[in-house]
Amino acid sequence: MRALLVYPEFPDTYWSFRHALAFEGKRSAFPPLGLLTVSAMLPGTWERRLVDMNVRRLGEGDIEWADMVFASAMIVQKDSLERVVSMCKARGKPVVVGGPYVSTSAEQLPEADHIFVGEAEATLPEFLGDLERGETKRFYRAAERPALDLTPVPDFGLAELGRYSAMSVQYSRGCPFSCEFCDIIEIYGRVPRTKTSGQVLAELDALRELGWRGLVFVVDDNFIGNKRNVRRLLPELIAWSERHGRPFSFITEASVNLAEDDALLEMMRRANFRRVFLGIETPVEESLKEARKGQNTRRDLLASVRKIQSYGMEVMAGFIVGFDSDPEDIFDRQIEFIRESGIPLAMVGLLTALPDTQLWRRLKREGRLLKESSGDNTEGSLNFVPRMNAAFLVEGYRKILRTIYSPAEYYRRALDCLAHLTEGPEPRRSSLLGDAAAFARVVLALGVRDAARAEFWRYLRRAAVSHRRNFAHAVTLAAMGYHFRKLTEVHGE
Ligand code: B12
Numbered sequence: 001m002r003a004l005l006v007y008p009e010f011p012d013t014y015w016s017f018r019h020a021l022a023f024e025g026k027r028s029a030f031p032p033l034g035l036l037t038v039s040a041m042l043p044g045t046w047e048r049r050l051v052d053m054n055v056r057r058l059g060e061g062d063i064e065w066a067d068m069v070f071a072s073a074m075i076v077q078k079d080s081l082e083r084v085v086s087m088c089k090a091r092g093k094p095v096v097v098g099g100p101y102v103s104t105s106a107e108q109l110p111e112a113d114h115i116f117v118g119e120a121e122a123t124l125p126e127f128l129g130d131l132e133r134g135e136t137k138r139f140y141r142a143a144e145r146p147a148l149d150l151t152p153v154p155d156f157g158l159a160e161l162g163r164y165s166a167m168s169v170q171y172s173r174g175c176p177f178s179c180e181f182c183d184i185i186e187i188y189g190r191v192p193r194t195k196t197s198g199q200v201l202a203e204l205d206a207l208r209e210l211g212w213r214g215l216v217f218v219v220d221d222n223f224i225g226n227k228r229n230v231r232r233l234l235p236e237l238i239a240w241s242e243r244h245g246r247p248f249s250f251i252t253e254a255s256v257n258l259a260e261d262d263a264l265l266e267m268m269r270r271a272n273f274r275r276v277f278l279g280i281e282t283p284v285e286e287s288l289k290e291a292r293k294g295q296n297t298r299r300d301l302l303a304s305v306r307k308i309q310s311y312g313m314e315v316m317a318g319f320i321v322g323f324d325s326d327p328e329d330i331f332d333r334q335i336e337f338i339r340e341s342g343i344p345l346a347m348v349g350l351l352t353a354l355p356d357t358q359l360w361r362r363l364k365r366e367g368r369l370l371k372e373s374s375g376d377n378t379e380g381s382l383n384f385v386p387r388m389n390a391a392f393l394v395e396g397y398r399k400i401l402r403t404i405y406s407p408a409e410y411y412r413r414a415l416d417c418l419a420h421l422t423e424g425p426e427p428r429r430s431s432l433l434g435d436a437a438a439f440a441r442v443v444l445a446l447g448v449r450d451a452a453r454a455e456f457w458r459y460l461r462r463a464a465v466s467h468r469r470n471f472a473h474a475v476t477l478a479a480m481g482y483h484f485r486k487l488t489e490v491h492g493e
């Protein structure tokens with residue numbers, strides 16, 4: 001049996017990092033971990049091929065080669081997924097689909113042969129058994145959220161490692177909180193399930209043996225969702241890192257209450273966590289309460305960010321406008337918070353009702369839903385009727401983007417961030433020539449062609465003088481800022 005695994009194309013969004021990746025000569029930020037995991041669950045005798053359409057074209061030859069096609073997608077990939085399904089069906093190939101989009105919108109793919117809802121660990125074995133007996137069904141729905149000790153080491157070797165800027169591993173799924181707009185808790189549950197430390201180290205071993213060096217994204221919904229288990233994992237991760245000469249640095253996502261736990265922060269620093277993404281959402285207490293984001297209320301959010309930064313980590317964060325409780329000056333308050341926080345990568349989105357979330361259900365009850373969400377909460381369109389005047393809200397949102405990604409504001413935050421980072425270069429899989437070429441591309445785009453070149457040179461000079469040991473990261477931040485600015489030219493005007 002020949003299995004073709006296809007990951008559809010992302011649109012060019014803030015999260016695609018496309019304009020920054022081009023400098024590095026990379027095609028995509030992360031590999032499709034869901035498909036690599038599914039691949040590792042297929043019978044050992046099957047041949048496998050991966051086409052991540054974000055790093056290379058899906059060719060006729062790939063489809064002809066396959067006996068069966070497996071595809072995975074998030075909502076933002078739905079148009080591309082539909083095209084993939086049609087292409088494969090037109091060539092008579094059976095198509096199996098799964099992943100977060102399919103799990104929340106299972107009825108939307110009329111052409112697919114087999115539709116998987118939920119995590120493959122709980123459904124794929126049944127499908128493979130049915131396939132052997134020639135009795136496959138159209139729908140496979142996971143009856144439960146499986147324990148993660150069933151999850152095999154993903155087939156990392158299928159991915160073209162050199163085309164990505166980071167690799168991914170997953171320690172846990174699910175989050176104990178209950179934010180109204182969140183679909184994670186609907187898809188992956190409110191009881192965080194973790195792998196064993198041994199499983200995580202085996203995944204890191206696999207990456208190391210494949211020659212990966214550099215950034216690893218621990219793609220958990222909330223890395224500290226199960227603090228007790230994380231406290232067990234981190235000492236083993238630190239020992240593993242030291243044993244192997246610290247081949248990786250890490251980035252993850254966590255809830256803001258991470259700031260309360262100095263011991264955990266210290267262990268994360270020692271394990272070489274360099275970046276953490278926080279869901280801050282809004283500095284407005286009423287809006288946080290409305291969103292049921294209790295873990296962010298009654299705390300000084302700015303102080304929490306500063307605390308985490310004081311452990312050498314760059315804080316990245318998500319912000320949302322469009323809550324019913326947002327006051328009219330919300331836009332200025334968000335700008336002010338971001339300005340004060342030293343968070344260069346501030347991902348600001350319009351509130352979006354994702355399918356089957358608590359927010360979706362409430363807005364439906366209130367008769368305020370307008371349409372399906374595109375999944376991209378940065379494109380400036382609303383899928384519900386907001387309390388605030390819609391045009392005022394969208395214009396205010398765009399003003400935030402234009403302000404925070406303007407070169408002066410962005411470079412100021414980047415310097416603030418650099419001042420707190422752990423000193424010293426991160427491990428990387430790179431060559432001197434590759435680095436020099438990437439640097440030359442950045443200099444040409446930002447320091448020669450760009451209208452904001454004076455600000456770029458001022459920034460670079462200050463980074464070289466004050467943050468010499470993190471100069472490579474300073475250049476990466478400049479490239480990221482360029483990406484955000486390019487997209488803001490589309491979304492912010
Ligand atoms: C890492 C990550 C990213 C990475 C991209 C990673 C990549 N290349 O795949 C980045 C940071 C770029 C990203 C961006 C975005 N993301 Co994202 N991301 C994640 C995250 C945290 C982990 C993904 C992952 O690797 N999971 C680990 C694997 C093992 O899990 P899995 O993919 O679900 O796979 C399992 C099952 O779904 C199933 N399965 C999966 N595929 C298939 C296929 C078949 C055939 C079968 C049978 C089964 C199956 O079995 C697998 C094993 O159990 C998830 C949250 C999560 N828990 O997954 C959000 C998540 C997938 N992202 C999401 C969103 C909304 C986005 C953005 C749109 C955010 C935004 N507002 O712009 C952007 C879009 C990207 C873009 N360029 O436009 C949503 C998707 C919602 C949805 N219903 O589709 C999620 C669920 C989180 C959330 N609610 O915010 N994301």
Ligand code: SF4
Pocket residue numbers: 175176177178179182183184185221222255279
């Ligand atoms: S903390 Fe994050 S992952 Fe957890 S429920 Fe809230 S939004 Fe979802």
